[in-house]
Structure formats: C-alpha cells, structure tokens
Amino acid sequence: MENSNRRNLGVAVICAGVFAGMVGLSFAAVPLYRLFCQVTGFGGTTQRVTQYSDTILDQTITVRFDANTNGLPWNFRPKQREVTIRIGETTEVAYLAENIGPTATSGTATFNVTPPLAGGYFNKVECFCFTEQELQPGQTYEMPVQFFIDPEIVNVRELSxxxxxxxxxxxxxLQQETAETPAAGAAKRPELGG
Structure with missing residues (x-):
C-alpha cells in the first residue's frame, strides 16, 4: 500500500513538472517564434538592417501600407496609402497615431509583409516598431519608417x-497603465501641430 502511494506521488510530481514545463514553453513560444521570423523573414516578417542598399534598379515596385490596433484607444493610420519606388531605393514614409483615450497608453507594433515570401527582401533601416511608443491623452505622433526592397527580390521566381x-x-x-505609471523606457512624444 505504501509503495502504491509512493508511485502515485511520483507520477503526480512528474505530471506537475510536465505541466509546468508546457506552460513555460507556451509563454516562450511567442518570443521565440517572433525571433525566428525576424531572422528568416518567415511569415512575411521584414528584415532589420543598419545600412542602405548600394544597388538601385530601374525596376519599380509598389508598396501599400496598412494600419490596425488591437486593444488600444488609438487612431492609427498611414499618412499615404502607397508609394511606388525603385527597387533598392531607400524611402521614408510615416504613420500617424492619436490617443483618443482618457489616459496615457503605451503600445508596441507587430508587423508583416504580404506576400509573405517578400518579407525576407523588405529591409527596414528605421522604424517606430523597434521601440515601445507612449501617447498622452489627445496626443498625435508621426512615426517614420525607412526601408528599401532588396534588389535580390528580382531573382526570386515566385515573386517575379x-x-x-x-x-x-x-x-x-503594453501592460495596463495609467498616466501616473508610464512604460519604462518609453519616451514622451511631442504633440504635432495641425
């Protein structure tokens, strides 16, 4: 009888350990998947680069812009819906965000590219999505994105x-916040005129 109780306790400890491990892995899955996508361009994730392209082609491509919020009281939109650029040319566009809520709120942006295979050739030099953003009530902020399309995209048969x-x-x-507890490291944004 005592051996049976000991075995049952051992099985219970193993099950609890497996359960705790699975919970830990589920919390780690999102950051690990995001890191994988950012490194490989998988799923339309763009690439982050520190230098501009040294090759600009005569061939053009149109880039359209989309903006969404999920759980933030912000109006968020691109300043322009699309641009046509030469492949390899560095371009800067901007998005506008306005906090229409009664308190300061902070957010972070996720991003992707369609078609997904193009994500590996979409290179961002600067982006508001690299840092957390905080907006005071009624504040509007212009957020720039600098990018270029890698000229190697023309060699990808599926994207030709x-x-x-x-x-x-x-x-x-970000986590629930009030005006008295802004996000750590989030810079206060000056309000735009107009």
Missing part, C-alpha cells in the same frame, strides 16, 4: 510577377 507588397502594422497595448 508580383509588383505590389503590403506592409502591415498592428499596435498592441
């Missing part, structure tokens, strides 16, 4: 007939 790429952002809230 695609002349349009869509860059999409979704802003998510």
């Amino acid at each position: 007939k695609s002349n349009t790429i869509t860059l999409s952002y979704t802003f998510y809230p």
Whole structure:
C-alpha cells in the first residue's frame, strides 16, 4: 500500500513538472517564434538592417501600407496609402497615431509583409516598431519608417510577377497603465501641430 502511494506521488510530481514545463514553453513560444521570423523573414516578417542598399534598379515596385490596433484607444493610420519606388531605393514614409483615450497608453507594433515570401527582401533601416511608443491623452505622433526592397527580390521566381507588397502594422497595448505609471523606457512624444 505504501509503495502504491509512493508511485502515485511520483507520477503526480512528474505530471506537475510536465505541466509546468508546457506552460513555460507556451509563454516562450511567442518570443521565440517572433525571433525566428525576424531572422528568416518567415511569415512575411521584414528584415532589420543598419545600412542602405548600394544597388538601385530601374525596376519599380509598389508598396501599400496598412494600419490596425488591437486593444488600444488609438487612431492609427498611414499618412499615404502607397508609394511606388525603385527597387533598392531607400524611402521614408510615416504613420500617424492619436490617443483618443482618457489616459496615457503605451503600445508596441507587430508587423508583416504580404506576400509573405517578400518579407525576407523588405529591409527596414528605421522604424517606430523597434521601440515601445507612449501617447498622452489627445496626443498625435508621426512615426517614420525607412526601408528599401532588396534588389535580390528580382531573382526570386515566385515573386517575379508580383509588383505590389503590403506592409502591415498592428499596435498592441503594453501592460495596463495609467498616466501616473508610464512604460519604462518609453519616451514622451511631442504633440504635432495641425
């Protein structure tokens, strides 16, 4: 009888350990998947680079812009819906965010590119999505994105007939905050005139 209780206790400890491990892995899955996508461009994730392209082609491509929020009281939109650029040319566009809520809120943006295979050739030099953003009530902020399309995209057979790429952002809230507890490391943004 005592051996049976000991075995049952051992099985219970193993099950609890497996359960705790699975919970830990589920919390780690999102950051690990995001890191994998950012490194490989998988799932339309763009690449982050520190230098501009040294090759600019005569061939053009149209980049469309999409903006969404999930759980933030912000109006968030691109300043322009699309641009047509030469492949390899560095371009800067901007998104506008306005906090229409009664308190300061902070968010972070996720992003992807469609078609997904193009993500590995969409290179961002600067982006508001690299840092957390905080907006005071009623504050509007212009957020720039500097990017270029890697000229190697023309050598990808699956993308040879695609002349349009869509860059999409979704802003998510950070942890619940109030105006008295701004996000650590989030800079206060000056309000835009107009």
